[in-house]
Amino acid sequence: MRNILLIEDDISLAKSLSGFLESEGFSVAHALGMTDGIELFEKENFECVLLDLSLDDGNGFSICSKIKSQSDTPVIFLTASADETCTVMGFEVGADDYIGKPFRPRELVARIKNAIRKHASQPLLQCSNVIIDTSRGVCRKNNREIFLSALEYRLLVLFFTNKGILLSREKIMDELWTFSGEFVGDSTLNVYIKRLRDKIEDDPANPQILKTIRGLGYKAVDE
Amino acid sequence: MRNILLIEDDISLAKSLSGFLESEGFSVAHALGMTDGIELFEKENFECVLLDLSLDDGNGFSICSKIKSQSDTPVIFLTASADETCTVMGFEVGADDYIGKPFRPRELVARIKNAIRKHASQPLLQCSNVIIDTSRGVCRKNNREIFLSALEYRLLVLFFTNKGILLSREKIMDELWTFSGEFVGDSTLNVYIKRLRDKIEDDPANPQILKTIRGLGYKAVDE
DNA sequence: TTCAAATATTACAAAATTGTAATGAAAAAG
DNA sequence: CTTTTTCATTACAATTTTGTAATATTTGAA
Numbered sequence: 001m002r003n004i005l006l007i008e009d010d011i012s013l014a015k016s017l018s019g020f021l022e023s024e025g026f027s028v029a030h031a032l033g034m035t036d037g038i039e040l041f042e043k044e045n046f047e048c049v050l051l052d053l054s055l056d057d058g059n060g061f062s063i064c065s066k067i068k069s070q071s072d073t074p075v076i077f078l079t080a081s082a083d084e085t086c087t088v089m090g091f092e093v094g095a096d097d098y099i100g101k102p103f104r105p106r107e108l109v110a111r112i113k114n115a116i117r118k119h120a121s122q123p124l125l126q127c128s129n130v131i132i133d134t135s136r137g138v139c140r141k142n143n144r145e146i147f148l149s150a151l152e153y154r155l156l157v158l159f160f161t162n163k164g165i166l167l168s169r170e171k172i173m174d175e176l177w178t179f180s181g182e183f184v185g186d187s188t189l190n191v192y193i194k195r196l197r198d199k200i201e202d203d204p205a206n207p208q209i210l211k212t213i214r215g216l217g218y219k220a221v222d223e
Numbered sequence: 224m225r226n227i228l229l230i231e232d233d234i235s236l237a238k239s240l241s242g243f244l245e246s247e248g249f250s251v252a253h254a255l256g257m258t259d260g261i262e263l264f265e266k267e268n269f270e271c272v273l274l275d276l277s278l279d280d281g282n283g284f285s286i287c288s289k290i291k292s293q294s295d296t297p298v299i300f301l302t303a304s305a306d307e308t309c310t311v312m313g314f315e316v317g318a319d320d321y322i323g324k325p326f327r328p329r330e331l332v333a334r335i336k337n338a339i340r341k342h343a344s345q346p347l348l349q350c351s352n353v354i355i356d357t358s359r360g361v362c363r364k365n366n367r368e369i370f371l372s373a374l375e376y377r378l379l380v381l382f383f384t385n386k387g388i389l390l391s392r393e394k395i396m397d398e399l400w401t402f403s404g405e406f407v408g409d410s411t412l413n414v415y416i417k418r419l420r421d422k423i424e425d426d427p428a429n430p431q432i433l434k435t436i437r438g439l440g441y442k443a444v445d446e
Numbered sequence: 447t448t449c450a451a452a453t454a455t456t457a458c459a460a461a462a463t464t465g466t467a468a469t470g471a472a473a474a475a476g
Numbered sequence: 477c478t479t480t481t482t483c484a485t486t487a488c489a490a491t492t493t494t495g496t497a498a499t500a501t502t503t504g505a506a
Binding site: 084085087088091092095096097104106107109110111113114118123134135136137138147148149150153154157158161174175178 | 292293307308310311313314315318319320327329330332333334336337341346357358359360361370371372373376377380381384
């Protein structure tokens with residue numbers, strides 16, 4: 001998870017970038033050129049592709065087209081040639097973002113997360129044996145429907161669209177309880193988590209899906 | 224359409240930007256500050272918001288949060304202070320992109336189009352001024368959230384995914400009330416239609432969205 | 447270990463949802 | 477025009493949801 005494909009022919013740059021991204025919690029696969037890149041892309045599942053524009057054996061534009069023609073995985077150009085024409089061209093071949101050197105590390109991470117988050121909104125959300133069919137507004141566990149209240153549903157959708165990502169209590173409260181101007185006590189969330197677990201977990205006392213990250217928040221994990 | 228909201232307190236910059244964007248086929252509404260901006264945003268439907276970071280009567284971050292809390296309209300920061308912390312902060316409050324000065328016009332257009340395109344491909348169901356964001360499980364009317372109960376939500380999703388198509392009472396009942404093995408009386412549907420109309424129609428007595436096709440069923444129409 | 451903080455669990459009242467039945471109103475058929 | 481059918485509207489009780497507070501448990505730190 002948080003699996004990223006980096007296609008970059010400058011080895012030392014690739015090394016330092018990988019190192020940094022891994023320290024930020026991503027796992028990075030590195031390809032040196034177009035051929036490797038496509039091959040890797042088709043073999044594994046990535047949440048985002050970072051793409052250098054100029055490669056020895058092809059250019060970034062064509063890789064991007066190819067990737068976009070077969071999937072929706074976000075593609076971010078990451079390149080020295082940040083001139084305007086290239087940037088426009090990048091977006092034209094379907095890029096999700098285009099970042100010129102010098103990279104500012106925290107910004108880079110913010111943009112990667114942004115791209116991944118945007119991409120996450122798909123019609124079927126799955127986590128272990130629980131599936132939300134957002135095109136019907138229905139939740140199923142082992143193909144058996146479970147009835148969730150409006151807020152329970154929204155909470156679970158929030159978790160599943162951010163599968164594997166830690167959500168702070170504050171962020172969750174913000175997402176769920178801003179519709180009415182009213183403020184809602186902090187303990188409410190504990191109770192909602194409990195109610196969701198009772199409905200979706202095999203053993204609610206030992207949650208395998210909705211994990212508590214003590215002091216930080218919660219996250220949904222797949223197995 | 225291609226309607227853009229520009230929130231910028233530098234009048235001369237705003238003028239030249241508007242002019243340029245209009246020459247590119249956008250139609251631009253301009254607000255000078257936070258108050259104006261929010262007001263305009265809630266009144267009209269925009270495809271994208273361009274936001275200056277520093278305003279006289281508030282800062283861009285809080286506007287962005289506010290906008291994002293009530294809709295998914297893309298927000299792009301457009302600002303002189305392109306330092307990294309601000310950029311990261313921008314993404315944290317939900318921005319879709321962050322562009323530092325100097326703006327390169329064609330890149331700006333490319334990024335705006337990119338944001339609009341990404342947004343358009345999101346799982347949004349729309350009918351007239353009512354939008355269901357299935358990726359959040361939320362329904363909005365004129366950008367203001369309306370709370371639907373679990374079954375109301377599912378009924379409306381059913382209608383919106385079949386926009387323009389007639390749904391027989393029988394089909395609707397089958398779709399909605401099969402989760403529990405129980406049977407539900409026929410008049411129940413009348414009541415649910417009424418409740419939905421009360422929530423989503425401008426004039427519930429003269430429904431413009433949920434139409435009755437006497438003897439056959441109902442359908443959702445887009446004016 | 448002991449303590450404090452964070453989270454889990456339980457129980458409860460207010461509010462909202464849900465389904466039904468009764469009554470009204472509108473449209474089509476005779 | 478009258479009747480019949482269909483849908484709209486209202487009112488109502490049973491149930492569920494919702495948020496809170498009180499209590500228990502767990503966790504990590506001292």
